[in-house]
Amino acid sequence: MTTQGFEKTKLPLTFIIVGAGLGGVAASICLKLAGHNVKLLENAKELGEVGAGIQIPPPSTKILEAIGCLDKVSKASVHPKDILVHRYTGEIISQQNLIPHVQDKYQGQYLHIHRADYHKILVDRAKELNVEIYLDSKVVAIDFEKTTVTTESGITHSGDIIVGYDGVRSTTRNLLTGRNDGAYDTGDLAYRALIDVEDMKKVTGLERFYETPNITFHYGPNIHVVIYFLHQGQLCNVVVLCPDTLENNHFREEATKEELLEMFKDWDQDLSKIFNLIKDVGKWKLQDSRELDTWVHRDGGNVIILGDASHSTLPYLASGASQAVEDAAILAGLFSKIESKDQIQDLLYLTENLRKWRSSQVVKGSKNCQNIYHLPDGPKQQKRDSLLAGPKTLGYPNRFADPVFQDFLWGYNAFDEIERGWKEYKAGIKSTYNYPNLYLNGEEAEYANINRTN
Ligand SMILES: Cc1cc2nc3c(=O)[nH]c(=O)nc-3n(C[C@H](O)[C@H](O)[C@H](O)COP(=O)(O)OP(=O)(O)OC[C@H]3O[C@@H](n4cnc5c(N)ncnc54)[C@H](O)[C@@H]3O)c2cc1C
Structure with a gap:
């Protein structure tokens, strides 16, 4: 497979990214490679990631390849062979091969890496590309008309576009929506x-x-x-x-x-x-999170929220960071093609249109997994296990092995989406994600939405 990548913009703009987690740093690299200037502001005094491992699926490894990080990430990773699902008593009830099947089918590696290693490889690449990084810079205010952010210590940074990548308890989301209720237990x-x-x-x-x-x-x-x-x-x-x-x-x-x-x-x-x-x-x-009405400032400010700030998810499909990285690629890919400043708002809304349905399905699908994985012993658990013993077709409860859901989750190519979105935009077509039907209408659909408490 040939590596896809970002073309260089003819109209360099300045992006302010708020938050240097995996999503924000990935976005800073993608935007730099697309020829833009980037100021990356992070609340913490030092860059880093807490937590332990993270899984990186093929849609992200394709992006990592395009931004020149895949070799290092792949070397620092374990390459898992299979997903093995057991009942709590120990017996295997479902299996999905990753290497070679998923890797070959989706033309991308599936990796397990320590978060700190993943984040450091991205940060090193951002530094190599001269991303301006500001630590100890907690953003507390946005001027939507002037496109500036102000930090807790009173420093103001100005740019052409502000991107909120500040995580599940996002300040930029609160400022953009005017509400304080974006993160739900x-x-x-x-x-x-x-x-x-x-x-x-x-x-x-x-x-x-x-x-x-x-x-x-x-x-x-x-x-x-x-x-x-x-x-x-x-x-x-x-x-x-x-x-x-x-x-x-x-x-x-x-x-x-x-x-x-x-x-x-x-x-x-x-x-x-x-x-x-x-x-x-x-x-x-x-x-x-719950799906927001908009990720873009409604009253014309050049501000968008991405990553966990706009679609944080239970980790049950191991896809939160990969969604944040896909957002980064789509934003940068569309803005690599910008022709004039009047297109800024259109391209922010196009980013939202291309990304919202997909990331919402990851949030919803992960929530469904909570019910599927956690069933107490009883008729619903027996139904789940009998479906797991059956054919892997639409509605199969191990969502990684449902062929339709798997294609949705791992078959995504951000670079193809950028080309499609831009082509449709130029043709005056309102682009959205191409919705696949991820759930059956019959019994299995009811099953996929099963509620463990009823
Ligand atoms: C247990 C667990 C397992 C997971 N496993 C996986 C997995 O296997 N695969 C996967 O893809 N995803 C996984 N995820 C999800 C993944 O960790 C997140 O989706 C991802 O880290 C989100 O990245 P982000 O950059 O959007 O936000 P964050 O990583 O939350 O980064 C936000 C950054 O913004 C900074 N910040 C916050 N407020 C401000 C402010 N006001 N001003 C400046 N900076 C600010 C923060 O300090 C932070 O550095 C898992 C999550 C959990 C909890």
């Missing part, structure tokens, strides 16, 4: 821990986890567990997704392995053997 939290594989090797019975690098899911009552590997297979990344016990507005707390051992006493005992090796574990409240 999902009812779940995530425990995240890293375990040394050398320690796992000392325990009999855990070979099946580390001998081949797979992604292992366990679905159980109200809880699911995701296990995969990082750092050349030397680190085991464990995420436990379960009901939220944190107080309101408490987003992160230290935790103990004993909490997990208690929660998992009736599960596959190999999980307890793994959890017993945990040295440090934290828990994070999981919030997501």
Whole structure:
């Protein structure tokens, strides 16, 4: 496959990006490669990412290739072979091959990397491209008419376009919508821990986890567990997704392995053997968003919000950051083609039109997974498991293995979308995402929307 990329604009503009998470840094690189000037403002005093592993699917690895980061990211990653879904009692109930099947089908790598490594590779590339990075710069105000942002310390930065990439509890979203209610508790939290594989090797019975690098899911009552590997297979990344016990507005707390051992006493005992090796574990409240009326300032300001600021999601399809990176590519690709400043508003709305349905489906699809993964024992769980034992057709409950949903999730090519969007724009056609029908209308559709509490 030939690498796709960004053409250089004939009209260099200045973009102010608020937030240097994975999305904001990716956007700074894409916009720089498209020939624009970028000021990247970050609240934190140092650049970095908290948390542990992250999965990078083919639509993002294609973008990473185009921006000159794939080799480094691929080298720092583990390349997983299969997705293996177990019931909480241990038996495998569904499987999806990643290498070679998904990699070949979607012409892109599927990778597991430590977030800090991923973020550092992007930051190094942004620095190489001379992105202007301002740390300790918490944006507190936007002047929508003058296209300026002001930081907490009173410094004002001006540009042609402001891009809010400031995460799930976004200030830019609040300023743009005039509301404070963009982040919603999902009812779940995530425990995240890293375990040394050398320690796992000392325990009999855990070979099946580390001998081949797979992604292992366990679905159980109200809880699911995701296990995969990082750092050349030397680190085991464990995420436990379960009901939220944190107080309101408490987003992160230290935790103990004993909490997990208690929660998992009736599960596959190999999980307890793994959890017993945990040295440090934290828990994070999981919030997501509702589809917003607009991502662009309604009254003509050149301001758009992207990434988690506009569509934060439960991590159950492992696709939040990949959506943020796709947003970055679409924004930069469209603005690489800009011909005059009067097109700025059109291109901001076109970015929204091309991205909103897709990212909303990721948010909605991830929420559906909460119900699918967490069913308590009973008729609905039995129905789910009988469907998982059947053919992989539209409505298949392992959404990674539903061929239609899989095409939607992993078959996306941002560069093709940029060309289509621009061509339709020039032809006067209002572009939107090409909606595939992701759910069946019959029983399985009802199943896909199943509510574990009814
Ligand atoms: C447990 C878990 C597992 C996940 N696993 C995956 C996965 O496998 N694959 C995947 O694709 N996604 C995954 N995600 C989702 C992914 O982490 C997010 O979608 C992604 O990090 C969002 O990137 P972002 O740049 O939009 O926002 P963020 O990463 O939240 O970055 C926002 C940045 O803005 C800064 N900021 C905030 N306010 C201001 C301000 N006022 N002024 C200046 N700066 C500001 C913040 O300090 C931060 O650096 C997971 C999420 C969780 C919780």
